[in-house]
Amino acid sequence: MEKQEPVLEIRDLHTFFPLEEGMLKAVNGVSLTIHKNRTLGVVGESGCGKSVTAQSILRIVPDFAQMTGEILLHKNGEVIDLAALAPSGREIRDIRGRDVSMIFQEPMTAFSPVHSVGEQIMEAILVHDDVPKAEARAHAIELLKLVGIPIPEERVDAYPHQLSGGMRQRAMIAMALVLTPMLLIADEPTTALDVTIQAQILRLMKTLQAEMGMSIMFITHDLGVIANMADDVAVMYLGRVVEYGSVRQIFRTPKHPYTQALLRSIPRTGRRARVRLEAIEGIVPVPLDPPDICPFADRCTQFIPGRCDEKVPDFLDIASGHSVRCILYE
Amino acid sequence: METSNLLEVHNLKKYFPIEKGLLRRVIGQVRAVDDVSLSIPAGKTLGLVGESGCGKTTLGRCVVRAIEPTEGQVLLRIDGREADITGLDAKELRATRRHMQMVFQDPYASLDPRKTILDIVGEPLRVNKLARGEDLEQRVRQLVDLVGLDVKYLKRYPHAFSGGQRQRIGIARALSLNPSLVVCDEPVSALDVSVQAQILNLLQDLQAEFSLTYLFIAHDLSVIQYISDQVAVMYVGKIVEQAETEELFLNPKHPYTEALISAIPSPDPDSLLDEITLEGEVPSPANPPSGCYFHPRCKYAQQICQEEIPPLLESGPGHHVACHFAEELTLQGVEDLEEESQW
Numbered sequence: 001m002e003k004q005e006p007v008l009e010i011r012d013l014h015t016f017f018p019l020e021e022g023m024l025k026a027v028n029g030v031s032l033t034i035h036k037n038r039t040l041g042v043v044g045e046s047g048c049g050k051s052v053t054a055q056s057i058l059r060i061v062p063d064f065a066q067m068t069g070e071i072l073l074h075k076n077g078e079v080i081d082l083a084a085l086a087p088s089g090r091e092i093r094d095i096r097g098r099d100v101s102m103i104f105q106e107p108m109t110a111f112s113p114v115h116s117v118g119e120q121i122m123e124a125i126l127v128h129d130d131v132p133k134a135e136a137r138a139h140a141i142e143l144l145k146l147v148g149i150p151i152p153e154e155r156v157d158a159y160p161h162q163l164s165g166g167m168r169q170r171a172m173i174a175m176a177l178v179l180t181p182m183l184l185i186a187d188e189p190t191t192a193l194d195v196t197i198q199a200q201i202l203r204l205m206k207t208l209q210a211e212m213g214m215s216i217m218f219i220t221h222d223l224g225v226i227a228n229m230a231d232d233v234a235v236m237y238l239g240r241v242v243e244y245g246s247v248r249q250i251f252r253t254p255k256h257p258y259t260q261a262l263l264r265s266i267p268r269t270g271r272r273a274r275v276r277l278e279a280i281e282g283i284v285p286v287p288l289d290p291p292d293i294c295p296f297a298d299r300c301t302q303f304i305p306g307r308c309d310e311k312v313p314d315f316l317d318i319a320s321g322h323s324v325r326c327i328l329y330e
Numbered sequence: 331m332e333t334s335n336l337l338e339v340h341n342l343k344k345y346f347p348i349e350k351g352l353l354r355r356v357i358g359q360v361r362a363v364d365d366v367s368l369s370i371p372a373g374k375t376l377g378l379v380g381e382s383g384c385g386k387t388t389l390g391r392c393v394v395r396a397i398e399p400t401e402g403q404v405l406l407r408i409d410g411r412e413a414d415i416t417g418l419d420a421k422e423l424r425a426t427r428r429h430m431q432m433v434f435q436d437p438y439a440s441l442d443p444r445k446t447i448l449d450i451v452g453e454p455l456r457v458n459k460l461a462r463g464e465d466l467e468q469r470v471r472q473l474v475d476l477v478g479l480d481v482k483y484l485k486r487y488p489h490a491f492s493g494g495q496r497q498r499i500g501i502a503r504a505l506s507l508n509p510s511l512v513v514c515d516e517p518v519s520a521l522d523v524s525v526q527a528q529i530l531n532l533l534q535d536l537q538a539e540f541s542l543t544y545l546f547i548a549h550d551l552s553v554i555q556y557i558s559d560q561v562a563v564m565y566v567g568k569i570v571e572q573a574e575t576e577e578l579f580l581n582p583k584h585p586y587t588e589a590l591i592s593a594i595p596s597p598d599p600d601s602l603l604d605e606i607t608l609e610g611e612v613p614s615p616a617n618p619p620s621g622c623y624f625h626p627r628c629k630y631a632q633q634i635c636q637e638e639i640p641p642l643l644e645s646g647p648g649h650h651v652a653c654h655f656a657e658e659l660t661l662q663g664v665e666d667l668e669e670e671s672q673w
Contacts, residue, residue, distance in 0.1 A: 045522040046493075164611055194381035194549065196608040199593040203607055221523055224552075224595030247599040265527040267556035269579060269594055269664045274556060276534075279527035283492040299524075 005036040006074055007183050007215045008057065008100075013069035013083070015049075015056045022289040026052040028239030030069075031315070034183060039209070039216040041230025041247065043223060045284045048236040050219045054185045057217075058096055059087040075099055075182070098128055101176040105188040107168035110175070111160040117144075117171045118156030124178040143174040148204055166197035170204065177208065184209075185217045190225065202229060223266055227251055232321075235259045238295035239287045241315070245322035255324040258296045294327070302328065331405045331412045336372040336543040337393070337511055341365050342402030344388050348616060360616045362388040363399070364567035367642075370560075372407065372510070375537065375544040377558030377575070379551060379590070381612050385567040386547045390513045393545060394430045395423060406430060406511060428458055428507035435516035437496030441488040447474065447499055448484045454506045473502040478532060494525035498532065505536065513545045518553060530557055551594050555579055560648075563587050566623040567615050569642060573649040580663040583651040585628045588661040601665065622654065630659055 015027035027049040034040045042050045055061045057071055059082060071082040073095065085092045096102075104110050111120060121140040125131065131139075137156070144152035147170040160168055169189060176184060186205070190198040202225065209216055218229050226233055226247070233250040235243040235258065243256040254260045264278040282299040293309045294300070300308065304327065313327045331338050344363040347356040362385045370376040380386045392399040395415055404415040408429050418426060431454075434440040441450055452470045455461040461469050471481045477498040488496055497517060504512055514533065518526040530553065536542060548554050554561055555575055562572040563586065571584040582588045589608045610627045613619055619626050625635035634654050642652040653659070 045524060166611055194612070195551070195593045196381065196589060197611065198595070199607050200609075202595070222595065223523070223597040227597045227599045227601075228595045230599075251597065251599050262524060263597065265524055266597060267527075267530070267552040268597065269552050269555050269591065274575070277527040277531055277556065279531055280524035281528070283494060284522045284525060 004038070006033050006072075007036050008034040008074070008217075009070070009072040010053070010057070011070040011072065013053065013056060013071065014067065015052050015061055016066045017062070018064065018066065019288070025239050025287045025290055027056060028287065028290070029312075030236075030239070030241055032234055032241060032244070034215050034217055035232070036182075036215055037209070037213050038231040039218055039229055041226040041233045042217060042219045042236060043221065043226045043233060044236035045221055047238070047284060047286050049239040049287065050236050051187055053236075054102065054187050054217065054219055057082060057185065058100060058102060059083075059085065059092050063087070073099065073183075094128075097124060097176075097181070098179045099181055100183045100185065101179075101181040102185040102187065103169075103172050103176050103189050105191050107165070107172040108160060110172050111168070113160055116157050116159055117163070117175075118158075121156075121171075121175050121178060124175055128179055139178075140174075143177060144171065146177075146208070147171070147174045148200070149174070165193055166200065169193060169197075169201055173201075173204065173208070177212065180212055181214060183215045183217065185219070187219045188221070189218075191220065191222070198225075205229070223263065235262075238285055238290055240295050240312070240325065242296065242325045243323070244315075245319075249319065249322045253322075255318060255322070255329065256296075256326050257300045257302050257328075261299075261301070294325075331407065332369070334371050335369045336407050337545070338369040338403075338405040339389075339393060340367050340403040340405070342367070342389065342392055342404065343400045344385075344392050344397070345400045358616055360614075361567045361618070362615055363392060364615070366402075366564075366567075366569055368562055368569065368572065370511075370543050370545060372543055373537070373541040374559040375546050375557055377554035377561040378545060378547045378564060379549065379554045379561060380564035381549060381590075383566075383612055383615065384564040385615065386549075386564050387515055389564070390432070390515050390545060390547050394427070394432055394511075394513055396432065408510070428454070429509050430511040430513065431504035431507065431509040433497075433500050433504050433512060433514045433517045436520055437493050437500055438488075438520075440500055441496055443488055446485050446487055447479075450488070450499060451502045451506055454503060458507060460507070469506070470502075473506055474499075476505070476536070477502045478528075492525075493521050494528060497521060497529050501529075501532065501536070505540070508540070509542070511543050511545065513547070515547045516549070517546075519548065519550060526553070533557065551579075551590060563590065566613055566618050568623065568652065569650075570624065570653070571649075571651045572642075573646075573651075577646075577649055581649075582661050582663050583645055583649065583656045583659070584624075584653050585630050585659070585661065586624050588663070589627075591664055592662065622652075630655060 010032045013027050013030045017024040044050045073080045118140045122136040125136040141152045141156050149155050149170050190201050230247045233247050234241045237258050243259045261280045292312050294313050297308045307327050313325045315323050315325045316329050317323050318329050346360040348358040350357045378386045391397045406413050406415050448470050452466050474481050479498050518529050546557050558575045561575050561578045562569045565586050571587045608627050621636040622640050625631040640652045640654045642650050645651050645656045
């Protein structure tokens with residue numbers, strides 16, 4: 001196994017939103033490590049805190065959010081705590097885009113509709129680097145070519161609405177890669193795409209990762225996409241990581257009852273595909289003033305009264321690189 | 331109409347005019363649904379699968395005449411007699427609607443936020459003057475209970491419910507008139523993974539209990555395989571392949587079906603995405619390519635594919651395919667599922 005060098009370490013991150021109805025504990029004590037040249041898949045359902053974790057890294061959560069914990073970025077031998085930076089200060093702005101960049105589910109929200117794709121990619125280049133405009137344009141065309149946009153010399157002048165969904169997603173990836181970041185955060189980047197286009201984008205991301213040597217934090221609800229993209233997987237539920245392991249550990253020997261139930265509940269293609277699904281009963285909870293007990297307690301079939309609802313289970317190492325937050329393993 | 335079929339669709343077309351200028355001159359047609367024929371046996375589920383813009387939703391809406399088809403015939407068996415849905419006038423259509431209902435994708439947009447669950451689920455009964463007062467509330471209670479919701483929520487508004495619960499409400503509303511056909515348009519694609527299975531199981535239970543016939547529209551092939559008895563694959567307004575579910579997934583005969591199957595990311599870290607990545611994108615139904623609409627993306631395409639549209643022909647028992655080379659090609663279907671996991 002290759003030596004694993006951390007690029008980003010999240011330690012005990014809490015991101016809370018004080019609302020009228022109560023405290024929305026979107027991220028409630030998350031610790032994660034993203035390694036060099038590897039892909040960390042973060043999987044979970046709506047409200048599990050996966051997107052807010054990503055937004056916390058880049059400090060793009062709304063101002064009223066309360067954030068504690070450490071987000072350590074390892075950059076050229078230096079360690080910078082992103083959580084300690086001013087949210088709109090020069091330092092974090094330098095890091096966004098240059099060291100850590102992000103792509104989203106809906107590319108239309110990332111692009112300005114009134115500027116051409118090329119202008120926007122060039123702007124990203126010119127903000128960080130002092131190069132002549134012609135050179136920036138040439139670089140933009142090169143990037144569009146790299147992400148597989150046909151006739152990039154012409155498409156560079158296209159406006160976002162003139163591109164199809166798949167092409168827009170490619171253009172957004174090009175923009176995110178302008179300064180060859182060491183970490184790319186991808187938040188549901190293929191969820192809005194058709195399955196054949198999704199396959200193209202996933203393949204592109206893998207190729208680019210191999211060529212450019214970057215780490216990826218890949219956020220999705222789709223277990224199939226995670227299985228194909230991730231080296232390591234964090235399963236999140238109600239603001240917490242409930243299981244972490246290598247992609248094989250998570251899919252072959254899942255330990256947390258939630259991970260197990262999730263894997264049993266999805267329909268799969270194959271010969272015996274029509275056996276009845278094992279649904280997880282109950283509803284996906286909202287993390288509004290959650291009690292300090294096991295987050296999955298009320299939907300778990302292995303719930304033990306007096307133990308699961310007593311405290312939040314510890315995050316235990318059960319095998320090399322495999323951790324689980326469940327009292328069954330305490 | 332064959333006696334075992336509940337629904338038959340013959341040569342259905344839906345063209346949307348492309349208009350231009352002040353005089354709204356028609357300068358072209360979007361062939362959203364282009365000469366589609368299909369049938370569903372009573373009590374069975376036909377899965378209709380395809381990528382965005384392929385016309386699957388338009389087809390579903392034409393079947394219940396939520397929008398008017400341009401041409402073609404929709405036949406529905408009602409109480410043992412066949413009714414030509416496309417030939418009904420407005421009054422007859424209203425009377426017939428109770429036999430065919432729809433369940434929609436977005437459980438947030440398809441329920442009126444100002445109405446209680448009692449109003450929403452009871453509305454079809456009230457509008458059709460089938461029940462009122464105590465009787466109506468009693469019926470709604472049964473329906474709400476049937477779809478697995480607590481009857482004490484009857485007076486609540488939709489905002490108080492989660493996505494999965496709203497979808498249950500939508501299903502209860504669709505079932506309130508005892509329909510025989512339910513057109514489900516992406517009923518689980520907006521739901522969380524853990525809730526999808528609940529709704530899929532519910533739809534299956536209801537089908538068994540009330541011998542419902544489903545036209546199930548979805549883009550997710552694993553969902554389609556799970557729920558369907560037969561599957562029709564649509565591409566740019568046309569059905570390119572139709573077969574029994576297992577046959578279609580194990581022995582696809584259209585290159586597009588093969589590519590769709592290979593593009594499903596399997597929840598198994600050892601089965602990497604297949605090599606059959608489709609290049610290019612779905613063409614616009616306003617300006618489809620010549621010949622077979624799939625030929626620009628098809629790795630098996632030959633000269634004839636650019637010139638002639640292949641007809642949908644039977645290539646095995648119950649297996650229809652629209653490809654010039656259906657008999658020659660050997661295509662890759664799904665891999666076998668591995669044995670049950672230990673955990």
